[in-house]
Amino acid sequence: MLVKELKHIELNTEAIRKDFPILNRKINGMPLIYFDNGATSQKPQQVIDAVSNYYSNTNSNIHRGVHTLSREATEAFENARKVIAKHFNVKSDQQIIFTAGTTDSLNMVCNGLARSVLKQGDEIILSSYEHHSNILPWQLWAQENKGQLKVIPLNADQSLDLNAIENLISEKTKIISIAHVSNTLGLITDLDKIKIIAKKHNLILVVDAAQSAPHMAVDLEKLDVDFYVCSAHKIYGPTGTGILYMSEKWLSKLPVTKPGGGTIKTVSFEKTEYADGALRFEPGTPNISGVIGFAAAINYMDQFGMDAIYKHELELVNYAQSKLAEIPQVMLYGKSNDKAAVISFNVKNTHPFDVGTLLDKYGIAVRTGHHCTQPLMNLLCVPGTIRISFAIYNTKTEIDFFIEKLKKVIDMLK
Numbered sequence: 001m002l003v004k005e006l007k008h009i010e011l012n013t014e015a016i017r018k019d020f021p022i023l024n025r026k027i028n029g030m031p032l033i034y035f036d037n038g039a040t041s042q043k044p045q046q047v048i049d050a051v052s053n054y055y056s057n058t059n060s061n062i063h064r065g066v067h068t069l070s071r072e073a074t075e076a077f078e079n080a081r082k083v084i085a086k087h088f089n090v091k092s093d094q095q096i097i098f099t100a101g102t103t104d105s106l107n108m109v110c111n112g113l114a115r116s117v118l119k120q121g122d123e124i125i126l127s128s129y130e131h132h133s134n135i136l137p138w139q140l141w142a143q144e145n146k147g148q149l150k151v152i153p154l155n156a157d158q159s160l161d162l163n164a165i166e167n168l169i170s171e172k173t174k175i176i177s178i179a180h181v182s183n184t185l186g187l188i189t190d191l192d193k194i195k196i197i198a199k200k201h202n203l204i205l206v207v208d209a210a211q212s213a214p215h216m217a218v219d220l221e222k223l224d225v226d227f228y229v230c231s232a233h234k235i236y237g238p239t240g241t242g243i244l245y246m247s248e249k250w251l252s253k254l255p256v257t258k259p260g261g262g263t264i265k266t267v268s269f270e271k272t273e274y275a276d277g278a279l280r281f282e283p284g285t286p287n288i289s290g291v292i293g294f295a296a297a298i299n300y301m302d303q304f305g306m307d308a309i310y311k312h313e314l315e316l317v318n319y320a321q322s323k324l325a326e327i328p329q330v331m332l333y334g335k336s337n338d339k340a341a342v343i344s345f346n347v348k349n350t351h352p353f354d355v356g357t358l359l360d361k362y363g364i365a366v367r368t369g370h371h372c373t374q375p376l377m378n379l380l381c382v383p384g385t386i387r388i389s390f391a392i393y394n395t396k397t398e399i400d401f402f403i404e405k406l407k408k409v410i411d412m413l414k
């Protein structure tokens with residue numbers, strides 16, 4: 001992303017903050033400073049209203065109902081699919097499958113490929129900074145099928161060593177499954193480079209976009225990967241919903257691994273014919289209110305545009321990184337001037353939990369621990385880090401306050 005090209009776009013953070021009622025809260029008598037957006041973002045009134053309006057006025061089960069409420073709920077649900085497909089520039093809204101979130105989507109992809117593509121002894125390539133959600137399903141499959149996980153190593157600057165990928169590939173390699181953005185380091189994976197390698201070796205490319213979808217424009221038509229997954233709750237939407245995008249060829253090719261009501265055309269005790277398109281992968285009653293709230297969240301972001309959001313957050317990241325770098329006791333991880341809205345650091349001779357607990361006394365919410373990336377923690381030789389992650393409503397003033405209090409905390413822990 002060329003920041004120069006984004007110069008003209010500015011967000012009105014003051015106005016945006018008024019959309020998020022939780023930002024009026026006091027924590028320990030101090031105004032809330034919420035820097036834990038990587039775990040989940042806060043929700044604007046527009047999303048809260050969409051969910052509340054659905055339950056107040058439209059609540060009904062979807063698909064197959066002929067009465068007014070069911071038709072209205074179905075229309076709102078299917079309209080959400082269109083809104084999300086448009087946001088990610090997807091050719092057919094049927095390529096957007098609603099799931100319970102990133103973890104659910106990754107399990108569905110893994111289980112589907114396990115039944116169709118993967119053979120005993122096959123190999124899957126992951127990166128050193130994967131979230132556990134993008135390790136465990138593949139690892140489980142590998143353990144049961146004599147398979148192997150191959151891991152892209154880190155360079156000395158903690159970026160991914162993409163030059164090492166070719167050496168990891170053998171005739172048994174079938175899949176590369178990788179985070180678009182590291183949830184611990186904020187580093188952006190160069191998907192263009194990885195796509196070239198994947199195409200050259202005919203590998204399936206799965207992208208965990210849990211941490212990129214909230215922060216940057218993603219054009220899935222252009223990106224042209226096999227699978228792309230993310231969660232609504234990190235993108236200002238409700239918890240318990242997300243998407244699994246699949247390229248057109250997989251829509252009819254990926255086997256059903258979660259059969260159930262709604263996924264079918266006809267059923268008899270002898271045989272079932274499954275539905276075409278997204279419904280094939282959406283068993284049971286979905287998270288209808290969540291999906292409607294998800295679309296409201298996407299509409300909320302789209303009024304500003306993802307480029308403006310990226311630019312705002314990049315400014316915050318670079319500002320915070322430079323302020324942290326001035327504190328001698330701070331050790332930064334994955335330092336880069338072009339990354340998504342996540343910074344990890346530690347304070348020399350202190351435990352991250354102690355720093356996090358003391359910052360909370362000043363109303364500052366940061367995340368501490370392994371961030372579901374224990375293999376990365378092992379590589380960094382630390383038990384955990386302190387992670388600050390930004391969103392559309394965060395400001396430099398908040399960062400200044402955080403830095404001031406962090407210095408105080410460091411003095412207290414001396």
Ligand SMILES: Cc1ncc(COP(=O)(O)O)c(C=O)c1O
Nearest residue numbers: 101102103131133183210211231
């Ligand atoms: C990179 C990454 N992948 C997967 C997940 C899991 O997302 P969810 O808990 O919404 O399923 C997260 C959540 O933090 C994440 O950051």
